[in-house]
Amino acid sequence: MDWKPHAAALARAVVRPSSPWYQPVVDTPRHLYVPAWFTAGPEGWTRTDGPADEEAWARAAYTDQTLVTQVGPHHADRAGPRPVAGAPTSSSTLPSLVVSMLTLGELSEGHRLLDVGTGTGYSSALACARLGDSAVTTVDVDRYLTEAAADRLASIGQHPMVVTQDATEELPDEYDRIVSMVSVPRIPASWLSALRPEGRLVTTIAGTGLILTADKTDDGGATGRIEWDRAAFMQTRSGADYPPRLDALFQKIRAQEGKGVGVSPFPVLDIMQAWEVWSALTLHAPGIEHRTGIDDNGTRTSWMLHADGSWARAETMPDTRTATVHQGGPRRLYDLLDQIRWHWIENGELPVYGARVVIAPNGTTTLSRGSWTLTL
Template sequence: MTQVGPHHADQAGPRPVVGSPTSSSTLPSLVVSMLTLGELSEGHRLLDVGTGTGYSSALACARLGDSAVTTVDVDRYLTESAASRLVFIGRRPTVVTQDATEELPDEYDRIVSMVSVPRIPASWLSALRPGGRLVTTIAGTGLILTADKTDDGGASGRIEWDRAAFMQTRSGADYPPQLDELFQKIRDQEGEDIAVSPFPVLDVMQAWEVWSALTLHAPGIEHRTGVDDDGTRTSWMLHADGSWARAETKSGTRTATVHQGGPRRLYGLLDQIRWY
């Protein structure tokens, strides 16, 4: 992680910063995998979405040449610091500071995103040249999507076998605040429904197949986990619509006691996916 909220590691002080990670240095092999899925060839113009440290655009410049690469990030500090690093190693791609989901500055043969999106932005399809290809991940999942431009202006593609997860695109310096108020309200609250799940508590975000399927069915769920001193494992599921669930698995047991409230039964959906 290189940035938490609006606080970049370059300006880190002696006090810890609490918040959501907003930028990172991506695993190098994953950067290579994403660019490889883009099927880059000489003569292609590439849009690298999510400048970050500048690593992905540096590799793209080595493959295509500096003039063929544009890299974009919503965060001005990230673009300016990355541009400085790139110049230091002799690379000068076009570096743009803007929201990548808005209208893009040019047309491209390839769009490869190092951030995730909840859906393909219309601006990407507009900026993708005929025969072009895009590669991205779906927000809240471990799914990599590759798609090729079609004659009707859309794109057709597939979910790749490989897995990857990136931070979601954002429009400002930080993500919207987490559901802390709802969490404090329901943390130990009795549910409107109380049931026993045949499955033990699961850290959903570490079980990528389950996490991905759940997000596709019910996007926007926030997950939290904890372990008590007596070994009890607890997980919480929260949603902005007020739905919530709390599940507890006592040490030495294989089931979970589940409390749920709000308009939807989130844990019921999770159990359905785990049965599947």
Template sequence: MDWKQHAADLAHTAVHPASAWHGPVLATPRHLCVPCWYAAGPEGWTPADGPADEVAWARAAYTDQTLVTRVGPVHADHAADGQAVTGRPTSSSTLPSLVVSMLTHGRLCEGQTLLDVATGSGYSAALACARLGDDYVTTVDVDPYLTEAAGERLDRIGHHPKVLTQDAAAELPGEYDRIVSMVSVPRVPASWLRVLRPGGRLVTTLAGTGLILTADKGEDGGAAGRIEWDRGAFMATRTGDDYPPQLDALFQEVRERDGDDVTVSSFPVLDVMQAWEVWSMLSLTAPGIEHRTGTGDDGDRMTWMLHPDGSWARAHTQPGSRTTTVHQGGPRRLYTMLEAIRWRWIEHGELPVYGARVTVTPDGSTTLARGGWTVTL
């Protein structure tokens, strides 16, 4: 494959030409990091084999898109030919523009050591090696197959960073000037602060949100920073082969049930997962909500909210209507929380999540605050 022209096209799309990361994207054969991946389809996730179709391989690897590489416990490298796999994505090669954005937020300079959290396909580590040099990059992932495969693929590219199989939330080896995470965390792990040098910088996304957190470590062992104005989301950290099961049983139970409370909202149904500011604020208020959307038999726009504590909500807006009928049950009123956030959005013209100040204590307690609003994770 003549990958260099493809890499040039990707660099033109994903990176500003004046960026220090433009050269690394030009110099990195992403296709070698992702020889196999999954394509979404009506039957589930169908594996794609790059070497079997180099045209499709080049198109997939050098488009600014995320390539899912693992579904449940099954990596695309090990999937049976042509057989769809069902489940939730558990690893991927994230779209290059977001990888570059995270690295850019890290404010990396030559001579600084980097801990790249969540090795995945190895692409972020490859970019970092091209910019900083192999000796300055350590990359960790909880999955032993991912670290083994990424190490071999990085070797083929010509890079030899330190690759460790490691739970990034547990105790970490070494000391670093920068930590950049390609996986979302519920709050900043205390272990990161212990290995980050004073004056060092960490960059991560918060689980269940579209929020990018940056913070610089102080002499007291804590860190201070902010939620950046741009957005990004990654898969959340996991400790096993798969994420906990989704709330399918609760969904089937309440899918058409009348609620304990039935109200009428003046807002039409909102696809919360597409309204990043609202989604992020709601996730910080009530972590763990699952959102599902659909269309009723008569064309109603429908949405469900489900929580592990048994709380649920179902809302539907009829065609041509601007009001929504809302059914709620369980110990908490999830849709009422959503409504309060939407009213705040309208009244203030924004929500306080983006641009919020961040304070992280040495034990990892993470507080966001802006305009009188505050939340501690």
């Protein structure tokens, strides 16, 4: 494949020519990092083999899009022609977001970088092109991912340190910058221990669209803010797959009458598309699983499920602006959602974006903005 014109076109689409990340995008053959990927369909995730159709391969690899490379424990490199089921567990993130995260890291020559979440190795390749191999360490919990990424990096002459381990555990070195391409529920204490004085970390908060940047402080903690930009990554995991979805609870309550039945003044919301509301809800009640559906009559339904047994189901009929809400379990999840939506309407915004961040040396992370404060 004559990939260089494609990489140059991708660079023009995702980064300004004046950016120090422009040339790394131009010089990096992204297609080598994604020789196969999955596409979602009605029967599951279907594998696409890149070399089988080089034109389609180039079009996919050099478009600013995320390519899912692993579903559950099934990696596209090793999958057969039959569709697989599950949730994505690794991908080649859209290049514009990778560049944005690296840019927020404020990297310069001489900095040592820890790239958290090796994935395909593309972010490490960009970092090596900018900083040099010896300045880059990349870590992932999945051995196949690290081994495949190391091979692909080596194929273009790059040899960063590639480590297979849980990134939330003790890290193998010290770094000036930690940039994470996976999300965390709070900042691991190991990151702060490994971050050098005046070091900087960049990550996203699990289950939200919030990017957190923070600079190390003299006490071993860090201070920073939630950026105004938004992004979401897969969450860190400790095994080959994420914990199973709450399918049993969903089947139990899918059409069940709730112990608490009420009417919301708001129509059903696709929470996952309302980033500000979704992020605020996750901060206040982490771990909620969201599902939505529309029946043949046009009734919109949303379900909220939690591992503690709490659940909610809301339905908005066609041509109505309210929702009938059924709730059960120890907490009233939909009441919390409505409180957040009222705050949004009454104040014109939620306090999550732009919030100040204070991180203690043990990783305890507190967000605040105005009179609002919350500890993860």
